[in-house]
Each structure stands twice: as structure tokens, then as C-alpha cells.
Amino acid sequence: MADTKLRMGMVGGGRGAFIGQVHRTAACMDGRVEFVAGCLSSTPEKALASGKDLNLADDRNYPTWEAMLEGEKKLPAEKRIDFVSIVTPNHVHFPVAHAFASAGFNVVCDKPLVHTTEQARQLIDAVRRTGVVFAVTYNYSGYPLVKQAREMVAAGEIGEVRKIIVEYSQGWLANRLEDSGQKQANWRTDPARSGAGGAVGDIGSHAEQLVAYVTGLKLQAMSAELTSFVPGRQLDDDANILLRYCSAGSSECAGTGADTSDREPGARGILTVSQICIGHENDLSIRVYGTKGSLLWRQEDPNFLVHRVDGQPQRILSRGQGYLGEAAKRNTRIPPGHPEAFLEAFANTYNNACEAIRARKAGKKDVGGVGLGGPFDYPDVVDGARGVHFIETSVKASSSSEKWVSATFSA
Numbered sequence: 001m002a003d004t005k006l007r008m009g010m011v012g013g014g015r016g017a018f019i020g021q022v023h024r025t026a027a028c029m030d031g032r033v034e035f036v037a038g039c040l041s042s043t044p045e046k047a048l049a050s051g052k053d054l055n056l057a058d059d060r061n062y063p064t065w066e067a068m069l070e071g072e073k074k075l076p077a078e079k080r081i082d083f084v085s086i087v088t089p090n091h092v093h094f095p096v097a098h099a100f101a102s103a104g105f106n107v108v109c110d111k112p113l114v115h116t117t118e119q120a121r122q123l124i125d126a127v128r129r130t131g132v133v134f135a136v137t138y139n140y141s142g143y144p145l146v147k148q149a150r151e152m153v154a155a156g157e158i159g160e161v162r163k164i165i166v167e168y169s170q171g172w173l174a175n176r177l178e179d180s181g182q183k184q185a186n187w188r189t190d191p192a193r194s195g196a197g198g199a200v201g202d203i204g205s206h207a208e209q210l211v212a213y214v215t216g217l218k219l220q221a222m223s224a225e226l227t228s229f230v231p232g233r234q235l236d237d238d239a240n241i242l243l244r245y246c247s248a249g250s251s252e253c254a255g256t257g258a259d260t261s262d263r264e265p266g267a268r269g270i271l272t273v274s275q276i277c278i279g280h281e282n283d284l285s286i287r288v289y290g291t292k293g294s295l296l297w298r299q300e301d302p303n304f305l306v307h308r309v310d311g312q313p314q315r316i317l318s319r320g321q322g323y324l325g326e327a328a329k330r331n332t333r334i335p336p337g338h339p340e341a342f343l344e345a346f347a348n349t350y351n352n353a354c355e356a357i358r359a360r361k362a363g364k365k366d367v368g369g370v371g372l373g374g375p376f377d378y379p380d381v382v383d384g385a386r387g388v389h390f391i392e393t394s395v396k397a398s399s400s401s402e403k404w405v406s407a408t409f410s411a
């Protein structure tokens, strides 16, 4: 018999917001989650009006996130939310995530997780203390063909990974959109609300996670140049980063303080992200080159994965086909030729986190995701923390006179 639906709460995602509606659609797509509570906007009036738009019951439509936490804590377990989704601008993530996780609520938080590695470590501590499920919506790793790429790399189908090129190009911030009152541009270009990274935080964190997810490689060092092309902008709108990954079995990379100069490095990478590339909409792609073959996946054509082997014609793997691996099959809904895309991949991220939440409800203790090395396939608090460390290190490397800056991270 099917479990009862999980009860979802939300902070952020009110009138005029971008990603909140995507989260609600994704979480509820397969009919196993219901949206029951929220504090959806930054002012009490707008929060309550936004909750009414979405038919939240009056007693679960909260004016502030603090009132929501107190209200939900008082409810009996069978009524209380099973998880809270945090879809506010970045500066609000930490206080909300820390308070809910510390109170024992499962959390789904959007990226970048928080502003500093120090805050991220506090969240990891809270998760370890309370045992909650903490997912970070790095939704691009929810695509079936990305999961296929991960499985193929792990199975050695392209041999040992030598080189990665990850590109995330957008053009929507090529001019001072922030001056027009467009709120998504406004807070993303403000260091107080966005954090230390501009493009490198907003979309660079997705690119970093995509490489980590597909290849399993750990970052050793980087050389970065962040640029603010648009006059007067305080944060970068373009970033070009050279990456060195740890070589297989290199123990230095398991801890902190890696030697970045005289050890044989492993794979090399190029990460380029930009929000001033006119004509590019959401152009994320990853290429992975190994000793036996290579893979290419593009977010704007996400149902296909190109696999090339030396001396052979290229193969184009297609979503929904019987020849794909288990992970791709598990994260697919409809037959090939009927395109699945952004919303379905987002829903996969939710489904996999919800599987861990259900397991925790049933008494299972080990409910970690990818970063924690747990049994579930969702990006977790450690993946989120590594992303924050990547952003911080990129900013540091960009202003450093050293060619290589250590980028190792361990939780």
C-alpha cells in the first residue's frame, strides 16, 4: 500500500517569484507530496496574500518564517510538515535552514546553500546532530542522461578521466537589468543578498556540482579570473576558471591543506560561466574526456547524451531507451521521443530526497545523499557546502597573485 503523501512547507516563492512555483510543481508532480504550509514572501502582508492565492489554509499561511517554525512545531506529528523548502534570495537561506534543521525538520534548500563556508559547516553540524534529510536543489543532476553519464564514468566506459569542460552561459545580465526594478537581477547583483559570487555563485555552483556528480572527482586547486563587465556592477558577471582535480588515490585530497605545487595532479578542467553572453539563454553543457572515450551533455537538448569512442562513429544515447542504466530508467516517466526536461529533472531531485525522508520517517538512520556518501541519490548538505567553498575559493583565487590556489574541501 502507498504511503500517505509527504507534507511540504515553503519559505519564499510568493507573488512575482521565479523558482518557488517550479519547486511546488516538481515536488507534487508524481502525486506523493502535498503543499500545506508556507511563509511565501518577505513582508507579512504579501506573504499572507501569496498564501491565499495558493489556497493555503489560514492557520498554515504564516506572516513570517519564525511564526511558521513555531506554528509547525506545535502541531501533532501526523499534521506537521515533513519538510520545508527554502526558495528565498540567498541571504535568507542560512537563518531559515539552520532554525528548521536544528528543530528536527527535513530541509530542501536552493543553491547556493549559504554565503560562507563557516555557515555551511554549521548546517552540516546541525544535520549530523539531528539526523534530518537536507537536500540542495542542484536540479541539473536530476536529468536521466546526467545520471547515465555518472554511471558510465563510474563503470569505466570512457576510461580514466583526463579533462572536463563545463560551460554555463547566459546573456540576461549583459546590461544593467538590476536598475529596471527586475527583482531577480536586483538581489543577484547585490553582495549583501547574493553573497561573494555573482555569476560564479548563481550558476557557477551548478557547474561545479555537475562535474562532481558526473565524475566523482575532487577539486585540488584552481586558477580563476572573475570579471564584472557591466559598469558599476559590484559582483562578477563572468568567470573563467582552470581546475586541477585530485589524482586517483591521492591522500592529500581527502583532507585539508593540499600541496598544490609538486604533486602529480589528476584530471584538468575548464569551467566557464557568464551572464553577459548575449544570445545564450540557459546554455549549460559538460564534456568529459577519458582515456577510452568521451561524453557530452547539453541542458538545452537534455534527452540525449553523446558518447564517442576512439575510431568509432559517435553514439547518441536517448532518454527512455531500454539500453540505458538503472539510474536513468528510475528517473524517467514517459517513453522516448516525448521530451522530458527541466520540471521533470527538478521533480527527480525531489523524489530522491523524498525517498530519504520517507526512510527517515520509517526509522532508518542513514539517510544521507551524494555528498554524505549515503545510500540516496540526492544532492545533500555536503554538496551544498562544497559549492559554497568553491565560490569562496574562486573569489579568493581571482584576486590572488599565486598561479594556483588550493581548493580542497572536506566535510
Ligand SMILES: NC(=O)c1ccc[n+]([C@@H]2O[C@H](COP(=O)([O-])OP(=O)(O)OC[C@H]3O[C@@H](n4cnc5c(N)ncnc54)[C@H](O)[C@@H]3O)[C@@H](O)[C@H]2O)c1
Pocket: 011, 012, 013, 014, 015, 016, 017, 018, 019, 020, 039, 040, 041, 042, 043, 064, 065, 087, 088, 089, 090, 092, 110, 111, 112, 137, 138, 139, 183, 184, 187, 202
Ligand atoms: N535551482 C535552480 O535552478 C534555481 C533557479 C533560480 C533560482 N534559484 C535559487 O532560488 C532562490 C530564489 O531565487 P528566485 O529567482 O526565485 O528569487 P525571487 O526573488 O524570484 O523570489 C524570492 C522569494 O523569496 C521571498 N522572500 C524574501 N525574503 C523572505 C523572507 N524573509 N521570508 C519569506 N519569503 C521571503 C520573496 O518575497 C520572493 O517571493 C535563490 O537562492 C536562487 O539562487 C535556483
